[in-house]
Amino acid sequence: MKINYADMTNHLGSSAVRDILKITQGKDIISLAGGLPAEELFPAEAIRDAYSRVLSGDSSALQYGLTEGYLPLREQLAARLGQQGIPVSTEEMILTTGSQQAIDLLCRILLDPGDTVLVEAPTYLAALQVLGSYRADIQVVKSDEEGLLPEHLEEQLRVHRPKLLYAVPTFNNPSGATWSKVRREQVVELCRKYGVLMLEDNPYGEIRFDESPEAYPPTLAAIDRNLGGDTCVVYTGTFSKIVAPGLRTGWIIGPAGLVRVIARAKQAADLHSSTIDQRALHELLLSFDLEAHIRLVSREYKSRMQLLSAELVSQNWQDTSFLEPRGGMFLWLSLPARIHTAELLPLAVEQGVAFVPGEVFYSEQPMKNTMRLNFTHTRPELLPLAVQRLTTALSRYEERLLPL
Incomplete structure (x- = not known):
């Protein structure tokens, strides 16, 4: 047939x-x-113990769960993000099946065919695949070793009026480059000026080779939220690189209204991410020294x-x-x-x-x-x-x- x-x-x-x-x-x-x-x-042994503790209790870990994700894990995650300079409530967060799903869900609710999305070059291959699947008009913003060039970014914002700017500003995939603090501030200011959402994809940001707390610039999300008012940065991360990818647990944070729309899109996609994996991660974070x-x-x-x-x-x-x-x-x-x-x-x-x-x-x-x-x-x-x-x-x- x-x-x-x-x-x-x-x-x-x-x-x-x-x-x-x-x-x-x-x-x-x-x-x-x-x-x-x-x-x-x-941390296989610690993960095994976490699953054992979850399954030794009642069977609710095997039941359907909330689309937004297991609340105690969201509370733990909100506390970690707060320590990283990103104040966020559980209402501004949804747990996803890895950060890849977070990218897809955001594009699903934002993009109509032909909508413009700005990216850096080179950029994450799977993000280009997602943008292509929604038939986005992908436009490149020029960059140097400090990050996106503000002059060219403003020109692209003015000419194309994009729906979204996508970037991996910390330890970029594939280039490994990291934007400077000044360049991050300039990008946030421009996105706010033109009313354009930015997706900060940060799956690698905690894998740092310099252990000095002042060695790295703040995230775009931290800069954005520190300015107050309406935020322009949507932020996604994952446990895949800092715990294990098989747990398939990531997150996306943004304005509460945006998160509610993402939740509706996620309901249509998979109802919710794995309850037992989220419960096990919660148990792991209670007893395991993740830092x-x-x-x-x-x-x-x-x-x-x-x-x-x-x-x-x-x-x-x-x-x-x-x-x-x-x-x-x-x-x-x-x-x-x-x-x-x-x-x-x-x-x-x-x-x-x-x-x-x-x-x-x-x-x-x-x-x-x-x-x-x-x-x-x-x-x-x-x-x-x-x-x-x-x-x-x-x-x-x-x-x-x-x-x-």
Whole structure:
């Protein structure tokens, strides 16, 4: 039988990252491709104990729950966010099935086909997929090492009158870059001036390589709420990077009226996220030192990042550069302009290493000589071998470019 799919399916792009994971699974390939945390660092025993305590009580954890999420967990989360400079009530928050669903739900209630959304370049691939599925008109705002350029942002705000500005300003996926405090303040001021909502996606913000409390700028949400009045920043985060992604629990915060509309959209999507997972997270936070765990994870990831960085430097590749991130999970590598990393990838897989070609993180005018490397999932002892394999693949690629 021929199935007549909806027109919107023509705008559902496949995830390049997931496609790469498929071809590398079960093979002797060191994958620097997926944005995966390290399984060996998951607090598995503490999580197991938390589920045990939940299930040793009554069976209500197995029942349907509130669309907004388990209230005691929302209260815990509100307290944590308050400590991070983001004062928020439980009425301004909804728990989601990971922060990915939060992005989708916000776009679902805001965007009509053709509505403009501003993004930075490069930006999170799955966000581009969501925006594409709602047939948004995606427009890029130019940026430098400090963040979005205020002059170009104002021009885009004035010309396009966008519905939304989407950004990952802290340890960006894929570039690893972090906006300066001044640039964050300028962006918030401009969004307020033009009455444009901004979605601050912050899944990596707590994975910090400098433990000094003054080392990093405040979130956009903290700056926005500190100004008082109507807020323009909607903020999303997740437990996936600081606890474990299998718990599939994220959150989105914003004005209470906006959250109520998101709740209606979520009811239509899945009624609510997993009750038992939320109850287990609540139990975990009661007895587990999450802050100490985040410090442990951050120190290990910093060590792996430094190891990968040193290995890349040791190769002495010509005309190659990268930003050494101050946190997060990714290193962004720029190669000579003659190298197309999407064409390099099959050669790398033949050698036993994988990465994500940088072009998939652009909505337009991609930088085809870039790649994203994940340093958190691969065990440290394998990182030197991964770089050696990448060097071999590059040599093979360069040989193909030589004239016959």
